[in-house]
Amino acid sequence: MNGENKNVVCFGEILWDMLPSGKKPGGAPMNVAYHLNRLGIQSTIISRIGDDEAGRELSSFLDNIGLSTENIQIDSDHETSKVIACIGADNEVLYEIIAPVAWDFIQYEERFATLLQAADVLVYGSLIARNEASRDTLLSLLGKARYRLFDVNLRAPHYTPAVVDQLMQAADAIKLNIHELVAVSGWLGNRSGDEYAGIGLLQDYYGIQEIIVTKGSQGASYYTPNSRHDYPAVSVDVKDTVGSGDSFLAAFLAQKLRGETSDNMLEFATTLGAYVTTQSGACPPYSRMDLNRFMWEKYLESIQWKQ
Ligand SMILES: OC[C@H]1O[C@](O)(CO)[C@@H](O)[C@@H]1O
Secondary structure (H helix, E strand, C coil), X not given: CCCCCCEEEEECCXXXXXXXXXXXXXXXXXXXXXXXXXXXXXXXXXXXXXXXXXXXXXXXXXXXXXXXXXXXXXXXXXXXXXXXXXXXXXXXXXXXXXCCCHHHHCCCCHHHHHHHHCCCEEEEECHHHHCHHHHHHHHHHXXXXXXXXXXXXXXXXXXXXXXXXXXXXXXXXXXXXXXXXXXXXXXXXXXXXXXXXXXXXXXXXXXCCEEEEECHHHCEEEEEXXXXXXXXXXXXXXXXXXXXXXXXXXXXXXXXXXXXXXXXXXHHHHHHHHHHHCCCXXXXXXXXXXXXXXXXXXXXXXXXXXX
């Protein structure tokens, strides 16, 4: 299976990340659509921009990379989103996500439902649900999707446990980092902070079939009701970690849609996530050759090849 006939709809924010190195296109669902598209899986983003220069620039970015702007609404009352991203200790990124912005007001359109009926997967996150208007649209669309992948992506202070719970209820699969797992399973009573206890709780409470956990230097794990796969982290010289988790998710999904094994899904996801941290911003350009070279270098490092 080569994934040619598969297609994914991503719902949520599209924005400019204002980084110390300059402004870069971003927004978790847009980043996922970007990487899927680069990896040869047809994808589209449903979002909303302002009727302004920043919005027109985002539209041209999408046009240039071959992502459709057909499902990007234009808001005449709210500006295109900008996020101030600062890099803290240990390469941790701190996001100041200004509100309200155009993507807080995505309106339901009947054609989105048609789009979803033909899509293999709907990808969504929690940030888009901070405002009632986009949240209502998302909740309506969740009912139409064939398969729902929730990228938990908690961005304080833009979420509440009640809304995250609602989004969890709808999910067939979720991706979250270890801190998010501790937080979300903590709301359900997991006081130990233990990964396996947390996973068990989410599986039992929500009946979620697939859970992907990223754990920084501890690598990543993929859980189904009767299996668990682990993959170690790849060590890199980090430029910035913006969008690394989003590229991880896109690579994981691309492999899954191609019918690859769990180990291949995790391996490729970890590799692309690591590669993106060596570049600036969430959507760097790259070719198959760039990824091959990166994987090869990492392999040589792992066997401690010395010239
Ligand atoms: O979506 C919220 C923020 O998260 C990112 O997607 C990275 O994961 C940024 O591009 C964006 O500013």
